[in-house]
Amino acid sequence: MSRTRGLVLVLLAACASAVPSFTACMSSSSPAPAAEEPAQDASDEWDGVIPCGPTMLSKGPWSLAIDATRAKIRWESCRPGSNPTVVFAPESGGAEQRVDAPDIPKVVSVTSFATLDRKVPPDYKGTWYMHEAALSGLAPATCYAYRLLADPTAKGRFCTARRSGDGFRFMAIGDTNPALGRTKYVLDRNLPANPDFVIHGGDIQYYASTLETWALWFPIMAPMLRQGGFFPAIGNHESENPQEYEEYTLRFFGGAGFDQPSPGYYRFESGGVWFFSVDTQDKWSAQSDQGKWLAASLADAASKPGFRFSVVYFHRPLVTCGDMPDNPGTRAQFEPIFLANKVLLVFQAHMHGYERFEFPGITYVTTAGGGGLITDVDANKFRTYCDKRVAAGPYYHATIVEVDPAAAPRLDGGVEGGADAAAPRDAGPDAGARDAGPSGPMYRVKVTDDDGNVRDEFSHVIP
Ligand SMILES: [Fe+2]
DSSP states (O other), X not given: OOHHHHHHHHHHHHHHHOGGGHHHHHOOOSOOOGGGXXXXXXXXXXXXXXXXXXXXXXXXXXXXXXXXXXXXXXXXXXXXXXXXXXXXXXXXXXXXXXXXXXXXXXXXXXXXXXXXXXXXXXXXXXXXXEEEEEEOSOOTTOEEEXXXXXXXXXXXXXXXXXXXXOOEEEEEEOOOOGGGSSHHHHXXXXXXXXXXXXXXXXXXXXXXXXXXXXXXXXXXXXXXXXXXXXXXXXXXXXXXXXXXXXXXXXXXXXXXXXXXXXXTEEEEEXXXXXXXXXXXXXXXXXXXXXXXXXXXXXXXXXXSTTOOEEEEEOSSOSSOSSSSOOOHHHHHHHHHHHHHTTEEEEEEOSSSSEEEEEETXXXXXXXXXXXXXXXXXXXXXXXXXXXXXXXXXXXXXXEEEEEXXXXXXXXXXXXXXXXXXXXXXXXXXXXXXXXXXXXXXXXXXXXXXXXXXXXXXXXXXXO
């Protein structure tokens, strides 16, 4: 039996035996109804005291809100009074520095369980203690290693924003549901590319799978969180119960970027490339606050010295031929704005599989195979633009993007040269003059599945 089919059968069995989660198993398209809510406060076995190990470290660490000279490192403790110190230094060597991040008490109001497997650690109600170390005065274009004194095994890294024209890599992923088993392998196959940071298209964690809690999610996702900065977008599964968005999503990942008038959307920059995280759970039209912010912020970024191009990413797709709605109205409003402000790449999620569309001047990638149950990527192939879909498939995967790969750090520590830069693959029938040559400004994309197979690979010039 194939792994995917086996997983489907397991999930269908799970759905059959867990009626409240049946809609969640069949589709993740609609806002989470009450039936998708995790079981809460249902245990008569818990004594009311949050379990806590000797280090008191309960989640993390991870890094976010990174620019050329600043970064934040967060973690959670299950008791007050743990060691608050993070120690960091450039990976290439240099003096260690220390920053303390004192306890910030945060109350979780209900206990949430993975209803299908009571062995999964619950998310207990009670007071948890967040830590946020605000690092400043960092060196630009430098990767740092850090560790927590609370726990000698709690280590991570991040890279400050690259200089415009520097090469760098980032990873895009979406719809991560590690309890189902494949996310670990997606990460194993893609993190060795050593991305500076990860953009996440949303649906970060799935209570709706009935097998997952945040307490389970963090340890499995630790390799990704410790690899580099984490910049998530907001998906519909970030609000599976009334408390989740405030008590988990924003507590863990709020303030991930900059120029953030609302908790749900923001931007950041590295290497002259500007990234815009859009919240598709919020209003997104030319008339909405978010839409006005996005249009103005894209134009502002395009006017900055050193600007190369922009990347926009979000959860619910504007275009898809799979089993989720598209959004032609918003696309009609914003694609001209994207083109006017040199948005070369759009990442979207929510449709659990992979797609790539090549439209004139802009590439849309659906990268939503991060571990949630794969669904029908061809359910709406009749949509008028589906002849522009040049690659697609029902597989678990993540996407690695190299900007200016000829100048990117090699995985062996050197710098890639033009001679051994991989020849670009076919960029699709409509890519035309956008196909990149073997040298010159370009970005290169590789999509690798959970078995290590390269499922799509393409490159485009940076005009
Ligand atoms: Fe979704």
